[in-house]
Amino acid sequence: MNTSTDQLRVLAADEDQAALARxxxxxEALGHHVTATATELAQVTEAVAREEPDLSIVVVHTDDEHALDLIEEITAFAxxxxxxxxxxxxxxxxxxxAAERGIYAAVRGGDRDALQSAIEVAMRRHAEAQRLTEQVGRLETALERRAVIERxxxxxxxxxxxxxxxxxDRIRAFARSKNRTVVDVAGNVTAGEESLGG
Structure with missing residues (x-):
């Protein structure tokens, strides 16, 4: 996943084919590479799977429900x-x-500077969300390991x-003697595979 805002691979989705080209x-004038364009839900899913875009942009005209469906489809797969x-x-x-469906930023119109600013905000927010998810994952893993050792x-x-x-101390000594981790030995103890008696 590209976390920079330079030369992103972008999926553009729009209900209007002519507007999509604009x-x-x-x-592309901002230096990004538009890897796929899509107007329908089936096209969006296929494009996301094929292109793995760094960023997706859904353009909204008059059909809010269609735009919201596109947003939801993209956030589910991208x-x-x-x-x-x-x-x-x-x-x-x-x-x-749209925020409830998972957007990271919103922008009005096709102003280049405003769009680039929205891209930068979205990429920063997304990177921060990823960091938080990874941190939560590490904490959950640590808690799971701690629970196994306690059991x-x-x-x-x-x-x-x-x-x-x-x-x-008995778990740790056994782990060291067998060149294994404390968590591995503790897991075997809880599974009844090792008693560490004696």
Whole structure:
């Protein structure tokens, strides 16, 4: 996934084929590569799977529901962020509904500078969301490992009359002697595959 805002691979989606070409032209003038254009839901899904865009832009004219469906379809399948570009006028209600579907930024009209600013905001927000997701994943993994070790310690304490510290030391010593991790040994203890007695 490209986290820079230079030369992005962009999927453009629009209900209006002529407007779609104009949007692609603006994006290419900004230095981005429009890898796919789509107007229908089936085209969007296929394009996302084929092109794996860094960023997707859905242009909104009059059919808000179609635009929202496009946004929802893209956010379900694409790794990169989605921007809603309102072709006519600002519509706070549409922006709110689009945000609920997963957009990272919204912009009005085809102004190059405004579009580039929206792209930069979307890419930054998306990168931050990815960092938070990775951090949550690491914390969840750490908690899961801790839970396995705690269960193994409890089993050893009950089985062998050990203190909390003695149980942990026994797991750690066994792990070192076998060149394995504490979590691996603890997992085998909880699965009944090793008793660490004696």
């Amino acid at each position: 949007t692609a032209s603006v994006l 790794d990169g962020p989605v921007i809603a570009m309102q072709a006519n006028e600002d519509d706070p209600e549409f922006a709110r509904r 193994a310690k409890g089993m050893l304490m009950e089985r062998h009359g050990l203190t909390d510290r003695e149980a942990f």
